[in-house]
């Protein structure tokens with residue numbers, strides 16, 4: 066009897082010690098990161114940027130998992146990265162739903178050799194990765210657009226793994242004065258991006274003259290290519306994800322179209 070009591074006592078003490086000694090969860094100030102966290106984020110970028118660039122050059126970003134992204138980091142840095150990974154959109158004013166973490170897709174089609182003109186020079190876009198059914202729908206749609214108005218749109222951004230999305234989110238914090246709330250208005254949190262859903266994949270379009278609307282949505286909105294999409298994209302299964310709705314709290318993105326499939330009714 067005594068022996069059992071000792072065992073229970075030892076067990077409870079171990080649990081208590083574990084809970085007490087465990088490092089506390091990192092709390093991020095979502096309005097503006099503390100100066101310590103800003104310094105740590107900068108160090109994180111310095112470590113991750115070459116790793117990401119190398120993966121990008123090899124065309125391996127679409128298959129990047131969160132575990133791989135963590136691989137160049139020490140324990141403390143991993144904890145910080147996880148604090149960002151598990152940010153809750155609803156707590157920082159994100160109105161789009163959580164879609165789930167995508168852990169790197171392998172069966173994607175690379176869209177290569179896309180050439181556009183930017184500032185008077187021909188520029189080739191980096192390869193983009195699309196699920197096979199979305200690739201086909203996109204090509205079919207462009208063939209018809211080209212026939213009807215003599216223009217086509219190019220894919221500036223296709224599939225992104227949640228790990229890459231997580232990296233992008235941290236990378237872009239500096240553009241928004243290290244405010245998580247502000248950054249989240251422009252960059253989706255990992256797991257919230259439609260670029261991470263191969264089934265209903267979103268594509269960001271850019272036209273042949275390099276207009277993508279990201280700096281000025283109105284520039285994209287007036288394009289005949291955009292007007293054509295409004296009338297015809299649904300026929301090919303594409304929907305405008307973030308239309309212009311006043312006070313919706315969601316940033317208007319005329320370039321961002323999601324594949325929903327063609328309604329059969």
Ligand SMILES: [Zn+2]
Nearest residue numbers: 267268269321
């Ligand atoms: Zn997009």
